[in-house]
Amino acid sequence: MRALGKLxxxxxxxxxxxxxxxxxxxxxxxxxxxxxxxxxxxxxxxxEMYRNVNAMDYxxxxxxxxxxxxxxLVAIPVHxxxxxxxxxLRRLRASSLSTMSLFxxxxxxxxxxxxxxxxxxxxxxxxxxxxxxxxxxxxVVAASVLALVMCCSLGAFLGFVLPSAxxxxxxxxxxxxxxxMLSGGGPPRGVMTSAMQTVGKxxxxxxxxxxxxxxWLGYGWNVVASLVLLGFLxxxxxxxxxxxxxx
Amino acid sequence: xxxxxxxxxxxxxxxxxxxxxxxxxxxxxxxIFGLLGPxxxxxxxxxxxxxxxxxxxxxxxxVLGLDPQADRQTLRQRIGSQLQESALPDRIKVWEALxxxxxxxxxxxxxxxxxxxxxxxxxxxxxxxxxSGGQRQRLFVALALVNNPKLVFLDEMTTGLDPAARRTAWxxxxxxxxxxATVVLxxxxxxxxxxxxxxxxxxxxxxxxxLNSPQGLVNAYASQIRVIFTAPAGADMSxxxxxxxxKKVARRGxxxxxxxxxxxxxxxxxxxxNHGVTPPDLRVEQPTLEDVFLTITGTSLSG
Numbered sequence: 001m002r003a004l005g006k007l008x009x010x011x012x013x014x015x016x017x018x019x020x021x022x023x024x025x026x027x028x029x030x031x032x033x034x035x036x037x038x039x040x041x042x043x044x045x046x047x048e049m050y051r052n053v054n055a056m057d058y059x060x061x062x063x064x065x066x067x068x069x070x071x072x073l074v075a076i077p078v079h080x081x082x083x084x085x086x087x088x089l090r091r092l093r094a095s096s097l098s099t100m101s102l103f104x105x106x107x108x109x110x111x112x113x114x115x116x117x118x119x120x121x122x123x124x125x126x127x128x129x130x131x132x133x134x135x136x137x138x139x140v141v142a143a144s145v146l147a148l149v150m151c152c153s154l155g156a157f158l159g160f161v162l163p164s165a166x167x168x169x170x171x172x173x174x175x176x177x178x179x180x181m182l183s184g185g186g187p188p189r190g191v192m193t194s195a196m197q198t199v200g201k202x203x204x205x206x207x208x209x210x211x212x213x214x215x216w217l218g219y220g221w222n223v224v225a226s227l228v229l230l231g232f233l234x235x236x237x238x239x240x241x242x243x244x245x246x247x
Numbered sequence: 248x249x250x251x252x253x254x255x256x257x258x259x260x261x262x263x264x265x266x267x268x269x270x271x272x273x274x275x276x277x278x279i280f281g282l283l284g285p286x287x288x289x290x291x292x293x294x295x296x297x298x299x300x301x302x303x304x305x306x307x308x309x310v311l312g313l314d315p316q317a318d319r320q321t322l323r324q325r326i327g328s329q330l331q332e333s334a335l336p337d338r339i340k341v342w343e344a345l346x347x348x349x350x351x352x353x354x355x356x357x358x359x360x361x362x363x364x365x366x367x368x369x370x371x372x373x374x375x376x377x378x379s380g381g382q383r384q385r386l387f388v389a390l391a392l393v394n395n396p397k398l399v400f401l402d403e404m405t406t407g408l409d410p411a412a413r414r415t416a417w418x419x420x421x422x423x424x425x426x427x428a429t430v431v432l433x434x435x436x437x438x439x440x441x442x443x444x445x446x447x448x449x450x451x452x453x454x455x456x457x458l459n460s461p462q463g464l465v466n467a468y469a470s471q472i473r474v475i476f477t478a479p480a481g482a483d484m485s486x487x488x489x490x491x492x493x494k495k496v497a498r499r500g501x502x503x504x505x506x507x508x509x510x511x512x513x514x515x516x517x518x519x520x521n522h523g524v525t526p527p528d529l530r531v532e533q534p535t536l537e538d539v540f541l542t543i544t545g546t547s548l549s550g
Contacts, residue, residue: 006350010343017338087333094298094330096323096351096394 003097007105014079015109020169021075024176026117029067032185033059033121041129049190053217056129060121061140061216062185065147065208067117071110072151073158073176074169080106080159081168084247099244103156110152114144135218143211146226150204150233157236160243179205184213204232249312251276251398251429252297257306259292266292268453270306279420279430281444283437283536285546289453290433291331294400297431298328311398324352327391331402331433334383337376341367341386344375349393356393365389365419381412388419392428399423402433417442437536447536451544461536468542469534474505474515476526490518 015021040055050058083089092102125131134140155172162168180186182196183205189197200206210225252274259267267289274280282290295301296308299315299322308315313322335344342362349356362368365385370378378386384404391399401420405413420443424430434440440447441461449457449464457464471494478484480501487496487503492511497504505515512531519525540546 003347003350003352006347010339010347013343014336014338083336087330088335090300091328091330091333091335091390094300094323094328094333095348095390096320098320 004101004104007097007101008108011105011109012112015075015113018075018079020078021070021113024070024074024173025067025113026120029063029070029117030120030124032066032180033063034124037124037129049188051213051217053132054129056125057131057217058188058213059185060125060129060131061134061213062183062209063121064118064140064144064212065183065205066180066185067114067121068110068144068148068151068208069176069179069205071113071148072153072155073172073179075113076106076110076152076155077158077162077168077172078165080156081162082165084160085164089247106156107149107152110155111148114148118144132217134216136215136220139215139221140212143215143221143226146229146233147208147211150208150229150236153233153236153240154204156240157243160240160247179203182206184209204229248276250274250309251278251311252280252431253307253309254293254297255307257293257296257308258304259289259296259301260304265453267296267303270450270453270455272448272455272458274429274431276429277424277427278445279424279432279443281440281447282431282433282450283435283440283444283447283540284450285435288450290435290450291402293450294402294431294433298326298400299323324394325397327394327396327399327428329387329391329399329401329404331406333387335375335386337374339375340372341375341378342371344386345389345393348390352394356395358389358393361389361392364422380407381409381415384408384412384416385419388416388423392423396428398429398431400431400433403435404432405434405436405439413439437540441536449540449543456543457539464536464539465534467539469538470508471506471534471538472508472511473532474507474512474529475532476503476519476529477501478503478524478526482524486522487515487518490514 036059037056043055046052046054158168158172162171182192182200182203184200192200207225207228210222211229214220214222214225250273252272254273255271257267257270270289270293282293284290292301296303297310297315299319302316310322311325315322345358345362349358362371365388367382367385367389370382375383375386388401388404391401404420405416408416417439420430420432432440432443444461446458446460447464448455457468459467478501484496484498484503487493487505491514492507492509493505493515494508495506497506505511507515516529519529
């Protein structure tokens with residue numbers, strides 16, 4: 001336990017010292033939220049395009065998912081691929097550190113960063129754009145936990161199948177932008193063409209948005225979305241495990 | 248006393264490639280044991296099987312009385328490893344790395360003393376990425392020692408170091424042994440093996456082709472001594488071939504190379520004086536492990 005605690009602290013420090021992960025997990029989501037808020041959030045009034053709520057009521061839950069996507073698609077893949085590429089993983093495995101500790105620390109750091117970033121997002125959402133409170137906080141938390149674990153296992157999967165940190169960056173960043181634009185976090189789903197919607201639905205982020213937004217806006221637990229995310233989680237974790245064994 | 252390492256019939260293949268064909272050896276407590284061979288000979292694979300990082304296809308391996316596969320966790324707490332081509336995250340600080348690796352043991356590790364001993368205290372707040380090659384290597388060795396291991400594996404520890412840093416590293420290895428640990432040293436530097444090792448296993452194409460002390464290997468496989476001096480280009484030196492113990496005389500311009508064994512230097516010197524030849528540059532080249540390697544494998548290590 002002591003080792004795990006130290007590992008989490010060190011990994012957290014490394015996370016905070018890496019400008020790329022900081023930009024993607026903390027700064028970009030915040031800037032995007034402010035831009036969207038300034039453009040659409042000031043014109044109060046519900047819209048059918050935004051599921052019959054205000055624009056920022058629609059966007060704020062979606063951005064919780066965007067933060068987790070940044071953790072899972074950018075931060076973790078680049079970190080893990082770099083560890084593998086440079087022999088850091090080998091060095092850690094040669095010590096008496098357990099495999100579980102290694103994965104647990106990544107998940108813990110991902111969770112901590114998400115919590116901090118979501119708090120940062122909520123400040124302008126609440127005090128400037130006056131969004132509505134979650135209709136069910138426990139459901140929002142449960143949805144976020146499932147989405148976060150899925151994102152982290154997706155990140156570990158990318159980190160293990162891509163050959164280098166550079167490759168992870170090259171794949172993870174565009175994927176993040178792509179998912180962000182097509183999940184409902186950019187243009188609302190109501191204005192997307194059916195082709196955009198079809199592509200969006202194939203990607204996990206669409207279902208993360210569904211799950212968190214539904215819980216937030218009072219539509220309850222989205223069973224389909226949660227099962228899709230569970231599927232992504234299991235497949236990514238299984239492939240990661242096999243790749244780790246082979247490493 | 249039971250050997251620290253026992254290996255019998257170790258074999259490891261990657262697909263069609265046989266990395267380790269059939270390797271057997273023992274390492275006694277307190278030894279500096281060298282695994283010497285060219286890149287791709289199977290040295291690192293052998294060591295990785297001992298560390299429990301790879302599962303052997305066949306053979307029996309005991310390290311500190313443990314099975315590296317079955318008792319992996321216990322074993323890793325008792326051994327120290329410096330791996331070839333490994334690294335730390337660029338942004339981790341020296342003290343953080345020592346503190347972290349020290350915590351894996353589950354009890355308080357005295358990493359501050361180690362940091363002092365290995366001259367890392369002035370760099371304690373420096374990030375790994377900013378360290379020089381020599382400083383990184385010292386940090387790796389310190390990390391390998393942080394759990395106070397009985398057995399330390401050092402894989403190519405001086406690759407990439409300049410000659411001065413290499414000599415410092417050699418002193419450090421001797422210090423590790425003097426503290427009571429057994430050392431397994433993997434290297435492709437002849438001189439390193441010669442300087443440090445009590446015994447050396449020469450590995451070539453997945454097999455141990457010779458195993459002895461460095462001097463023992465030289466005596467057994469490379470007894471040829473070369474005596475070299477200059478003489479006027481035209482001077483008749485054919486009488487040298489009659490001198491006892493001389494095997495061969497070669498001339499390249501004014502340079503004369505006499506090959507022989509045993510007391511050939513003394514005999515050639517006496518003969519030279521008797522013939523009134525007193526070259527000011529008379530010198531002798533003793534055979535090295537390099538020559539041993541050449542004799543055994545037919546290929547040069549450094550070439």
